[in-house]
Amino acid sequence: MAEPILVVENLSKSFGEFFAVKGVSLSIERGRITALIGPNGAGKTTFYNTITGKYKPTSGRVIFNGTDITGLAPYKIAKLGLCRSFQITNIFLDNTVEENILAALISYHNKGLAMFRDVYSYRKLLDEAHEILKLLGLEDKAKVKAKNLSYGDKRLVEIGIALACYPKMILLDEPTAGMTPAETDKMIQMIKALFEETGITFMLTEHDMKVVFSISHWIIVLHQGQLLAQGRPEEIRENPLVKEAYLGGSLDA
Amino acid sequence: MKRLAFILPAALGLLLFPKVSSTFYVLLLTEILIFALFALSFNLLFGYTGLLSFGHAAFFGLGGYTAALLSYYTHISLVPVLAISTLSAALGAGIIGFFCIRRDEIYFAMLTLGFGMMVFTVVHQWRSLTGGSDGITGFEIPKLNLVFAQISLFSPASFYYLTLITCSLLALTLWVITKSPFGLILKSMRENTERVAFIGINVKLYRWIAFIIAGTIAGFSGALFALYDRMASPTMVHWTMSAKPVLMTILGGPRIFLGPAVGAVIFYLLEHIITQYTQSWMIFLGAVLIPIVIFFPEGVMGTIVMWIKNITGRGTDG
Numbered sequence: 268m269a270e271p272i273l274v275v276e277n278l279s280k281s282f283g284e285f286f287a288v289k290g291v292s293l294s295i296e297r298g299r300i301t302a303l304i305g306p307n308g309a310g311k312t313t314f315y316n317t318i319t320g321k322y323k324p325t326s327g328r329v330i331f332n333g334t335d336i337t338g339l340a341p342y343k344i345a346k347l348g349l350c351r352s353f354q355i356t357n358i359f360l361d362n363t364v365e366e367n368i369l370a371a372l373i374s375y376h377n378k379g380l381a382m383f384r385d386v387y388s389y390r391k392l393l394d395e396a397h398e399i400l401k402l403l404g405l406e407d408k409a410k411v412k413a414k415n416l417s418y419g420d421k422r423l424v425e426i427g428i429a430l431a432c433y434p435k436m437i438l439l440d441e442p443t444a445g446m447t448p449a450e451t452d453k454m455i456q457m458i459k460a461l462f463e464e465t466g467i468t469f470m471l472t473e474h475d476m477k478v479v480f481s482i483s484h485w486i487i488v489l490h491q492g493q494l495l496a497q498g499r500p501e502e503i504r505e506n507p508l509v510k511e512a513y514l515g516g517s518l519d520a
Numbered sequence: 521m522k523r524l525a526f527i528l529p530a531a532l533g534l535l536l537f538p539k540v541s542s543t544f545y546v547l548l549l550t551e552i553l554i555f556a557l558f559a560l561s562f563n564l565l566f567g568y569t570g571l572l573s574f575g576h577a578a579f580f581g582l583g584g585y586t587a588a589l590l591s592y593y594t595h596i597s598l599v600p601v602l603a604i605s606t607l608s609a610a611l612g613a614g615i616i617g618f619f620c621i622r623r624d625e626i627y628f629a630m631l632t633l634g635f636g637m638m639v640f641t642v643v644h645q646w647r648s649l650t651g652g653s654d655g656i657t658g659f660e661i662p663k664l665n666l667v668f669a670q671i672s673l674f675s676p677a678s679f680y681y682l683t684l685i686t687c688s689l690l691a692l693t694l695w696v697i698t699k700s701p702f703g704l705i706l707k708s709m710r711e712n713t714e715r716v717a718f719i720g721i722n723v724k725l726y727r728w729i730a731f732i733i734a735g736t737i738a739g740f741s742g743a744l745f746a747l748y749d750r751m752a753s754p755t756m757v758h759w760t761m762s763a764k765p766v767l768m769t770i771l772g773g774p775r776i777f778l779g780p781a782v783g784a785v786i787f788y789l790l791e792h793i794i795t796q797y798t799q800s801w802m803i804f805l806g807a808v809l810i811p812i813v814i815f816f817p818e819g820v821m822g823t824i825v826m827w828i829k830n831i832t833g834r835g836t837d838g
Contacts, residue, residue, distance in 0.1 A: 319718065345720035359711035362704075370708040371719040373701040379721060380729070382702040389701070432719055 270333065272297045272436050272468050273318070273349075278327035280310075280317045287313035289492040291327075295436070295485075300462055300469040302479045305489035306512060311472045312354060314489065315440050319351050320344045332435055345374075348435035352425045354444050354472075360414040364405055367413055367424050368396040371431035396431070402461060403427050419450040423457070430461070439471035443478070451475065455482055480504065488512065534684055538677040546676045550683045552788045554745045555764065557687040559772075559780035560694055561737035562765035567774030568698055569730045570710030571621075572629045574762050575636025576738055578616060581643060581757030583609040583739030588656040588752035589649075597665035598673065602686075602743050609739020610732055612639075617731030621724055624713065633759065640757045655753030662747075673747075683744055690737055695777055697733065706730055767805070771812060773819020782821040 271294035280288040288310045295301050303311050316322045318329045320341035329337045331349050359367045372392050373379050387393065400406040403423045408416065413424055422442060429437050442458065443451040455478050462469055473479050479486065479500075486503040488495040490512045496503060503509055538546045558580055565571040586605035590596060616639075620631040643650050650656065661679070664671040673679045697703050705726055709716045717723050746752040755761060764787070765780065772783025790808060794801040816823045 340722075341717040342720050342722050345718050351718060353715075357712060357715045359708045359715065361711050362707060366704060366707070369701075370704055370716070370721075373705060374720040378701040379705050379726065380702055382697045382700045384701075385696075385699045386701045386704050387699075392701075428715070428719060 274330040276328040279325045280313055281325045286492050291494045297468050299484040301485045302483035303472045303487045309489040310492040315438050350429040350432040350434035351438040352429045354440040356421045356425050358413050358424050363410050365409040368399050368427050368431045371428045375433050399427050399431055436468040441472050538680055543676050546680050550680045552784050553683045553687045554741050556781035556784040558741040559765040559768040559784050560691055561734045563769050563780045564734045569706045573632040574629050575632030576765055577757050577761035578636045578639040579609040579613050579735035579738040580742035582612045583742030584746035584752045584756045587743035588746045591659040591662055598662040601662045605743035606740040610736040613732045613735020617728050621727035636762050643757050644754045655751055657751045773822025776822045776825050779819050779821040
């Protein structure tokens with residue numbers, strides 16, 4: 268089997284006395300969709316923040332694609348190809364949709380220090396931006412300011428920015444947070460399509476268990492900051508510990 | 521291309537201005553142009569990068585004092601005087617910026633204010649070099665050495681043309697920068713610093729570079745101002761001088777490239793008109809500023825451009 272893309276060894280993150288993530292070890296295989304689940308406060312977002320450099324881990328190691336990224340600055344981790352989206356929409360609101368995507372492309376292509384040429388004269392960047400907008404179904408909104416988009420479209424831009432970093436692995440923190448059922452459905456279809464189109468390794472958090480079981484190849488369960496279980500969807504569905512953590516097994520919901 | 525319809529007449533007007541106007545107004549317009557460039561350099565940080573500097577006069581002053589000292593003690597010609605002055609401001613911006621860019625928002629503003637005060641104190645106290653509160657006076661404007669001739673800039677018109685050409689070129693450079701990939705990254709940092717880091721951008725490095733560019737151009741405008749005024753004085757580095765580009769930018773509008781330049785024009789016209797009647801013109805400036813901030817936060821230029829866009833139907837909404 269190929270080496271895993273992400274290896275987390277005994278990772279902990281504490282805030283004072285409180286351990287939001289405690290002794291988590293796991294590895295993520297390439298080319299799969301992995302779901303990270305757990306009740307509210309299980310430490311999912313802290314886990315993301317700790318491996319993507321927003322927080323420095325209290326202890327433990329993170330190896331991404333063969334490189335030790337423990338405690339590196341976020342921009343260095345992003346440059347290595349581990350990119351993420353955010354639970355609370357975190358985009359460039361006063362810029363156009365196209366500019367949101369272009370910023371990430373500029374970074375990926377190391378054009379950020381080019382000062383004396385119009386950004387709209389870079390044919391290649393524009394073509395790539397439109398390719399990504401097409402994947403997301405946003406091509407007709409390229410010139411719209413992000414702040415004027417619907418909530419669902421803002422969530423798509425959120426993912427578009429992460430895609431434009433050409434990640435080897437992408438972490439989606441509750442991509443469907445706050446969405447209507449119809450928007451959720453559209454988003455999940457989009458993620459499936461993106462996965463098939465790009466072959467990027469996906470990891471995502473999601474509260475709707477039906478969605479989790481339908482989309483993921485592998486499931487990781489966090490509970491009170493610790494790894495409770497991991498396995499294929501059918502294994503997780505039958506796991507008594509997981510059922511208990513979710514209070515009476517609403518996993519079939 | 522519609523822009524050309526505005527820019528061409530403006531450029532023609534500026535070029536012909538000394539032919540049709542009195543010396544007094546030529547001098548006034550020279551000063552406006554210098555401050556317009558100063559305010560534009562400030563706005564690279566404020567409007568484009570989202571960093572409010574309260575210490576921008578430090579670099580204006582560094583450029584000004586260097587130019588005055590070089591003109592007073594040496595006989596080197598204009599181009600090296602301006603180049604060395606600008607470089608000294610760049611160096612100062614490199615050092616001060618290195619510390620300031622580490623913090624956001626009000627903390628950044630306070631750091632720049634603090635460094636600005638330090639530079640002021642040094643300038644004010646170091647009498648043997650800077651002349652203390654008297655400043656440096658009694659020097660001549662260095663001559664412009666061209667290959668075939670030496671040109672004196674003594675006449676207001678020739679100094680006006682020097683200012684017009686150099687300030688326009690530097691403003692153009694700033695404009696090109698704001699349209700570049702680098703400029704888009706600056707704008708993205710203004711919108712969301714955290715997210716910029718997560719797309720792989722070293723935020724501190726980019727801020728530092730923006731800070732140095734802004735400080736360098738402020739230094740050039742300061743050098744021109746010292747030569748124009750035949751004087752470098754501590755008011756050049758006082759915090760009230762740092763407030764000028766802030767006020768001009770808010771008057772004109774931070775989101776439109778030429779907003780701060782338009783703000784400089786409004787600032788000087790108001791000052792010029794009001795001081796004919798009363799010395800306390802700042803009261804009237806405040807009276808103009810308050811409604812602008814409350815009702816037209818996009819500034820005069822920004823609001824006009826918005827109206828034009830609405831009328832011509834080029835709205836930003838999809």
